[in-house]
Amino acid sequence: MSPNQKFKIVAIVGMPGSGKSAVSKVFERQGYRKVRFGDVTDEEVKKQGLELNEENERRVREELRKQHGMAAYAVMNLPRISDALQASNVVIDGLYSWEEHKFLKEEFDGAFSTVAVWAPPRVRYQRLKNRTVRRLTPDESKARDFAEIENVNKGGPIAMADYTILNDSTLESLISQVMGVIRALK
Numbered sequence: 001m002s003p004n005q006k007f008k009i010v011a012i013v014g015m016p017g018s019g020k021s022a023v024s025k026v027f028e029r030q031g032y033r034k035v036r037f038g039d040v041t042d043e044e045v046k047k048q049g050l051e052l053n054e055e056n057e058r059r060v061r062e063e064l065r066k067q068h069g070m071a072a073y074a075v076m077n078l079p080r081i082s083d084a085l086q087a088s089n090v091v092i093d094g095l096y097s098w099e100e101h102k103f104l105k106e107e108f109d110g111a112f113s114t115v116a117v118w119a120p121p122r123v124r125y126q127r128l129k130n131r132t133v134r135r136l137t138p139d140e141s142k143a144r145d146f147a148e149i150e151n152v153n154k155g156g157p158i159a160m161a162d163y164t165i166l167n168d169s170t171l172e173s174l175i176s177q178v179m180g181v182i183r184a185l186k
Contacts, residue, residue, distance in 0.1 A: 017124030098156030
């Protein structure tokens with residue numbers, strides 16, 4: 001952590017349906033300000049006049065990375081992160097690529113940590129099938145997994161996370177694990 005850096009940044013990483021947003025909410029309830037990387041995708045999809053769906057979101061994510069490099073989302077969200085850090089700790093919901101991870105690790109030195117949220121594909125695919133927003137079929141879920149691993153370098157941040165949370169049982173278990181990470185970060 002740099003001498004002028006008094007707040008922390010925690011990036012939540014994981015595959016679709018692993019529980020990243022649920023983990024982020026626990027951090028928010030503990031006073032962390034959330035920066036959702038996916039907001040950049042949503043804004044661009046809307047700007048292009050497209051419907052928010054898996055196909056358009058994937059195309060936009062990959063286009064933005066082709067245009068701005070694999071660290072695109074970290075770079076594009078840097079003003080939001082820096083602004084939030086003026087007043088509180090920050091939780092990043094949905095860091096994807098290894099390049100984003102390296103960019104933020106270098107930019108914020110010791111103030112930056114990652115938390116991987118892991119659940120097996122069968123559990124994640126069921127969650128994605130049942131959710132109310134951005135619902136995916138099991139085939140769409142599998143295709144998204146492959147695209148994120150192969151095209152977005154998503155495996156690195158998960159493999160190199162500072163903390164890992166197993167989210168394959170109850171909400172109470174998830175919250176308990178997240179609170180343990182929050183205590184460890186203090």
